[in-house]
Amino acid sequence: MIVGAILTQNTAWTNVEKAIARFDGNLTPEQILNLSMEEIQEIIRPAGYFRQKSQYLKAVAEWFMSYDCDIDLIKIRPLPEIRAELLQVQGIGNETADSILLYAFDFPTFVVDAYTMRFFKRFPIDAGKTYMEVKNFCENELPQDAVIYNHFHALIVHNGKEHCKKKMDCTGCPLEAVCQKVSS
Numbered sequence: 185m186i187v188g189a190i191l192t193q194n195t196a197w198t199n200v201e202k203a204i205a206r207f208d209g210n211l212t213p214e215q216i217l218n219l220s221m222e223e224i225q226e227i228i229r230p231a232g233y234f235r236q237k238s239q240y241l242k243a244v245a246e247w248f249m250s251y252d253c254d255i256d257l258i259k260i261r262p263l264p265e266i267r268a269e270l271l272q273v274q275g276i277g278n279e280t281a282d283s284i285l286l287y288a289f290d291f292p293t294f295v296v297d298a299y300t301m302r303f304f305k306r307f308p309i310d311a312g313k314t315y316m317e318v319k320n321f322c323e324n325e326l327p328q329d330a331v332i333y334n335h336f337h338a339l340i341v342h343n344g345k346e347h348c349k350k351k352m353d354c355t356g357c358p359l360e361a362v363c364q365k366v367s368s
Contacts, residue, residue, distance in 0.1 A: 185288035186248065187211060189280050190240045191231040202230035213245040213253055240275025244284075247273045255289060263291050278315045286337075292330045294322040295337050299344030306348060306363055 191200040204211065206227045216224065224238040231237060247270070251257045258266060263285070270281040278296070285291040296318045304311040304318055311321035326332055347357035354360045 186244055186284050187216075187241060189283040189287070190237055190244060190275060191228060192283075193233070193237065193240075193275075193280060195232045199230045199232060203228040206230070213248045216241050216245040217249065236275065240273075243274040244276065258289055259291070263293060266291070267293065278319070282319070286330060286333055290330045292323075292328045292333060294319050294326070294333045296322075297337075297341070299341045299348070300337065302344060302348055302350075303340045306352075306365060307359065308362060308364055 187204060188197075188200055191203050207215070219227070221238050221242070224241060225234045228234045228237055228241070261269075266289075267281055267285060270276050270284060271278070276284070282293045282295045285293045286295055296315050300318060300322075301315075304321075311318045322333070322336070326336060343357070343359065347353050347355075347359075348363075352365065354363065354365070357363070
């Protein structure tokens with residue numbers, strides 16, 4: 185999950201899957217730290233931006249190793265502290281940090297991505313314009329629960345891939361009646 189969150193930056197998940205497969209089942213923090221930058225770059229090439237992302241993978245592997253790769257040690261930390269710590273790791277911004285926290289560690293933190301921003305821009309919900317405004321809106325309006333955040337985000341992504349694309353395809357969209365159909 186952590187590697188996927190890094191590799192999916194500015195690329196499609198299908199390319200991330202190709203890159204992950206090239207680790208041949210040996211995808212551990214130790215392996216990432218033992219490989220040279222050039223070896224990592226060759227492995228993750230399908231995910232694009234491989235020079236930058238290789239540095240990010242090394243940095244996040246070091247961070248995870250600082251916890252002895254023990255998820256329980258991370259999960260006992262307060263969410264704001266662990267989030268702030270992750271944001272200090274090279275290559276990790278808000279979306280990547282929240283993805284790691286929600287999907288890898290089950291912290292109740294809402295992930296805002298391009299689909300989420302498009303969703304709230306087109307529907308009559310004033311959730312804000314920035315990442316943190318939309319995140320805070322969702323976290324204030326929904327129960328603080330990782331499962332709910334995960335499912336809600338998944339529904340937004342599904343709708344974004346099926347209907348609420350950059351070029352809208354409203355046919356059959358279950359939300360068409362309430363959509364403001366604002367072009368993005």
